Amino acid sequence: MAKHTHIKHLEDESIYILREVAAQFDRPALLFSGGKDSIVMVHLAEKAFYPAKIPFPLMHIDTGHNFPETIEFRDQLVERTGVQLIVGSVEESIKKGEVKEETGPEASRNGLQTVTLLETLKKHGTDCAIGGGRRDEEKARAKERCFSHRDIYGQWDPKNQRPELWNLFNGRMNPGEHFRVFPLNNWTEMDVWQYIAKDEIPVPELYFAHKRRVFNRRGIWLAESDDITRYPDEKPVEKTVRFRTIGDSTCTGAVLSEAANLEEVIQEVAAARITERGNRHDDKRSEAAMEDRKREGYF
């Protein structure tokens, strides 16, 4: 019998989960951030429904502070797969007065996304949002289900989660509630990169070493940008960097790196001594930061 590698196992499991979503929900959508995890999800969804097209739209919550490369990559992907794209704009939520923009050097739209996300889900009647979250990313995520129930306020109740056994997923809910489904739950950062290499999945150049003007804030390298107010002593310098995650440009830190291709990135990940989210400025606010945001309905 053919030997099944861990990557093959993870792929089969994710495809199974994506097919369950399509079968159990009326109006699912795949949350697309432009990052490698959501790119891998789109790739898996293409495989799951081959030779048919992906039977649900992509949903992008745009903070307005994206790296231009992200948007460009997104639009190419949408064109190639022929899948529908829904954009929820934080900018518009601010204009409509639904949320208030933070100000000053620490300002971030990351927290505001939650409001825009819930609004967008509601507007489109989305009953299941497929997210790229992985359990290995952060402590609070280690207990996340594959099918994660959200109440009518979009909230997660970590102490009252449904038991999830074998591969039997329960997506039943009342009107107004929705589910978050995480097909990559059991993947690690390393698995994701190995899979990208194995299937030769294109990812944005931001993930590979490039020269960029950055400044250092409490140990994290942030990209120079009109969207971030700098403290007076924060002087941009040119460095060779790459991003381990791609999110809102105001809070996604770069790492100093010479890894210019997949092989080098994988070697770097293997040797890494700091978690991916360690470069996420937003998690550092308090130890339970992630759990609190998840309760409110964050990704």
Next chain:
Amino acid sequence: MSTNNGNDNKYLDMDLLRFTTAGSVDDGKSTLIGKLLYDSKSIFEDQMEAIEQTSLSSGEDDVNLALLTDGLKAEREQKITIDVAYRYFATPKRKFIIADTPGHIQYTRNMVTGASTAELAVILVDASKGVLTQSKRHAFISSLLQIPHMVVAINKMDLVDYDQDVYDKIVKEFRQFSRKLDVDDITYIPISALKGDNVVEKGDNMPWYKGTTLLHFLENVKVNASHNVIDFRLPVQYVIRPNQNFRGFSGRIASGRIRPGEEIVALPSGISSRVKEVVTADGNLEEAYPGDSVTLTLDDEIDISRGDMIVRKNNRPNIGNEFEAFLCWMNEEELKQNKPYIIRHTSRTTRVFVDQLIYRINVDSLHREDTDTLQLNEIGRARLKTSEPLFFDSYKINQATGSFVIIDPSSNVTVGAGMIRSGSTQSSTHDPKAKTTKRSEENVERGTGNSGEQGLESGERGTGSSDELGAESHPPSRGDGSGKAGSRGVSGDAGKKPISPNVTWEPWNIPREEREKRNGHKATVLWFSGISGAGKSTIARAVEKKLWDRGKQTILLDGDQVRHGLNGDLGFSQEDRTENIRRVGEVARLFFEQGNIVLCSFVSPYREDRKAVRDLFPDSRFVEIHVHCKPETAQNRDPKGLYGKAKKGEIKGLTGYDAPYEESEYATLKLDTDASDLDEIVDSLLEKVLDLTTEG
């Protein structure tokens, strides 16, 4: 597949082991996991910093590795793990997923959840406290969930001065308890998670322990042992129809294998067709295996939708509305008999109610108790009825088609989980051959279960089997033709049923065909022959156990069964040996006529003796299996120490050493245990036997 990533190939070669950890509150489970993660470099600097800070601010002396795994705020405050948490680490050999389940008493449901996807359970015992009720409960749940491997990690050995006596006492006690369970493989390892002994490195504190470290064991234990590769089942998950020309049935293969061109049947319609293609986005497959997510296209246009199941024509699951199951209740609101619930089983969803609660299992004493409900965290045996038929197997032989969850339609919450034992006797099974496993799963309660710390390999008897000794003591040169007259005389050539003088032959009171009908399968004789150490008994035992688990009537005969009683008067002369095999043949025939699948494991090196036995049975019902390996292999294995004795000249005429094995002149099934993996041999033989004994 990309070829320009030479350096990461080593990561792509890894396989995957999912295991669950369980322990009482203070057994040091979180510390153990912290240690595994830390030593395998799966803890990152920033995580380490975070827990260092937390440890400091809560006034602890050492960095508390347990903080790594206790994720949620409430847990950190109460210092108790309250939900299943999943952890990931990898070594160059293997990726691991740990389902870290809480040991606290009210969280049995989490134990069950964590165990449901695990292939191995690590059960922690605190050496300073001995085997507590909770460790027993965890072991029971692991066996109920049929986790194939169990490791009992006897932790905190540092607190008992690494004393072997303490370890031995705990092992003895646990062994005694585990006899009541249905577990095949238990390994005991003395460790200190805190100090690190026998976790990743052996350390110098327990020189008396000769086994492997915990991590080494986790890296090398066989994965996918619970995969059923025999019974093809594809629960249809989703139908893909991009255009008029393509209609594909998608799903993850629950068990068995499938190839293009093979004949299938769709359930519930019963309509048959052939597999046209096994489609994946990476190209069509030659063969698909359990766990593969695939899409099947068929030769004929038949109507199949989600919830249906694609199976083989001659290997169908139970089809019915009624079955018995072990049920674990997972909700604060107690189980109500006759209340309509929803059941999710494979990709099928329908209404269900609990018709009868047979008993509740006290998970601490394993006693059965009368009950009319199940409360949160209670486990019981129940009879359930569904509004639509399910396509199921017993959980023991097929986890994917034997498991289900129960949902309360008023809250939509998953309130229970179940493992099917068998179809109910009144089940509306309209396919008599599908009726299986009436007797298959008594192990959990019957309390006799195999104590089984021995795996398949150790299935060979430790002491010499008298039959084999007999064969080997035979003089090496057996004159061709000489001395067989006696045997032929007794067996007779003319009829297959020799009649003694003055005895009138009466047909069997109840014909075999009637017995076969009731058993749901045909009677057959499997005759395993071959040199000592070739693997006859190992294979025969494994195959018999699997047949038995599928509800087949079986009996295994080898030297021990007959030499001590029936053939106690026979020595090892040539005539006696021939007589020995003749009597075995007759015994096999009695069992055969009783409807059994009879497995006979005898060296039986002479073709004439085997031929005489063969002549007792209809051709299609006697399978002669030559279990073969190179003499050197057998001598290395030497399970009974016979080759060692032969080399020293203590015994003479050992088949495969200084006496020949005569191959049969007619075709036999030859199994080469040098060339193939034992599990593969067992599975493919099982497949043949099932095929042979299936009606129709």
